Amino acid sequence: MKLAENMLFKYGSGKVIRVLYINPFTSIIYVIDMDSNRWSYPIPKDDFLTAYQNKEMIEENDDIYCRAVPEEELNELEKQKRDQAWEIVTFFKSKLSDDEHMFISKYRQKAMKETMAVFSISYNGLKNILIKYFKGSQTKCSLIPSYFRSGARGKERKAGNKKRGRPRKNGENAGVNIDENIKKVFKIGLNRYYYNTRKNSLKTTYELILKDFFVKEVIDENGVKIPVLNNVKDLPTYEQFLYWFRKSLNDGKREIIKREGTRVYQQNYRAIIGSSTQDAELGPGTLFQIDSTIFDCHLVSSFNRDIIVSRPILFLIMDVYSRLIVGFNITFESLNSYSGAMVALANSMTSKKELCKKYGIEIEDNEFPFCVPNRILSDRGELVNGYINGSIQNLGIIIQQTPAYHADYKGIIEQAFNQTNIKILPFVDGAVIGGNSKRERGEGLDYRLKSSMTIEDFTKVIIKSILFHNNHHVLSDYILEESMIENNVEKIPIRLWEHGLKYKKGQLRILPEEVIKTSLLPSQSGLITPKGLSFKKMLYASKYALENNWFQMARIKGNWKVKVCYNPTDLTDVLVFDEHGDGPFKFSLLEHLSMYSGKGESEIEQIKNFERELERTGKERELQEKMKLFTEIEDIVKEAREKTEAEKNYSKSNSRRLKGIKENQKNERLLHREKAKKEREMEVILDESIEEEDEFAMFRDWEESNDDE
Known part of the structure; x- marks a missing residue:
């Protein structure tokens, strides 16, 4: 079993503990009882593993204590209380020289006294905040007040005729309702x-x-x-x-x-930041860097390879300590887009096994590691949005931003882009040569016309390139530490990562995948209908919704809205919160929409546009043929009208003409039957005459052949 911070274990008695910190040198594990209000306590690693092997406790995969609460669901009071508690926790941690000291009484008490003096908070008040922080996976989200689900959850009251707010005294102006x-x-x-x-x-x-x-x-x-x-x-x-x-x-x-x-x-007033490798020597997962670039090759559409769809955007996330690429994303969204960056971050913090398997590449997690970092360094493009900052900070991650025009602050990830280009561009079609994809005068075919890879093909190439970089690329410029030299550590990212885990970091920080995705991925409203969850003009369903009769209720009581978190690069599955904020629940595309499986928002829109274009072209042809049909019908009717006028007996009255219509219909039917019978008899006579003629023709041919002899 591989231990990691934030893992939960359950004893046979029902007691649940969370792993808070693992000291790699002393083999001491600090845990906290999730059902009590007592401080964390140490357990020798050997005793812990023995209890696990003897099945005295089991790993608890369902982390109900770590809540995924979207930022927009919180009201101002909840945000204020959370931020105030976060400020207290941050100050408390700053007074400790090592993370382990949070769990050792003599160090903790000293830091608590300073914190209590600065924030004028009681001992029990500070203790409650810290224990809540430890139990909730040591994230900012863990400090949200426990009543976050009650009431209207921060929604503004509608302005009515009655004045909101407290009544004024002494005839003061009460103001008006602010709409x-x-x-x-x-x-x-x-x-x-x-x-x-x-x-x-x-x-x-x-x-x-x-x-x-x-x-x-x-x-x-x-x-x-x-x-x-x-x-x-x-x-x-x-x-x-x-x-x-x-x-x-x-x-x-x-x-x-x-x-x-x-x-x-x-x-x-701006945030104080340092160099790109500041504090990275603390080990893997301490500092990630994120960047994006327009890749130097053109792609074709995944549903029609005859359509060229320009160049993709590649996002990379790299661990600064080991230079290991921990996450990526490929999209056609605009450069530095919200969704592109957040999908890449979610990718860096979760397992890539299923993603690689989707592209026919089998890997283990140790070939493409993941964890929740302490800090993320970005430029002024990817993570400049305030909502993004809040979402990332809720996971207990600090965001650092480079100054404007300082690409050198992220030199290692810029070099990773260069290395990726060097490996890939010599082999792909539609590559940009010399920074220009257009054909110069006197040159041959335009490079773009040679494009042959879809975004799926390109993703396979990128995954292969990342796996090579992580497991085989030698970092010539990496400066080894003394301990690395003593242990003969190779300058390969995965070897540096493993060394850092063993001698520096100890253990990585992990969080439930649902918490990460609901915090980082974009969200919109979906509609529960009798046909399924309607989202992005597609339909989804889930076992949970079917078991709880969501779609039946929609047919009986009417449709209702739910919150949907989704990956813009793959709309196969989405995460749904119900109207009470419970969830997330995984919904999947309905079977008859499987053609859209594995495709992103932009690709699906291309397919739908292509279908609309085909329909438009077909409608134009239909309209032209309909005009022809109208003309032919008019000609037939005109001819019939003329013939009828010629045979019409005007001496008959209208009532006489209308009399006996049913009898006339019967006679007409008999006439048609007789006519059809005669036509069949005539066909038989013609067939017999043709056969007889053929027999005589054969006899004449035989006679002519004998005469020639």
């Missing part, structure tokens, strides 16, 4: 008067907003226009303006840049 229109006015006013170098105060900004949007002009007896405020009961108060400014309208970074300047922000 979307007034919030829009607040935003316009802030952009106009607050986010600029004039440095107006919030009070002045509020008053200028009243002047622009809450006055009416009155002309006095001299013809002068005088601005007059609306009725005081129809005005938002300054306290309301301040409340919404602090709650959702303010952007702290933008405020500083617009009022103080970019230089001041960069010097005094």
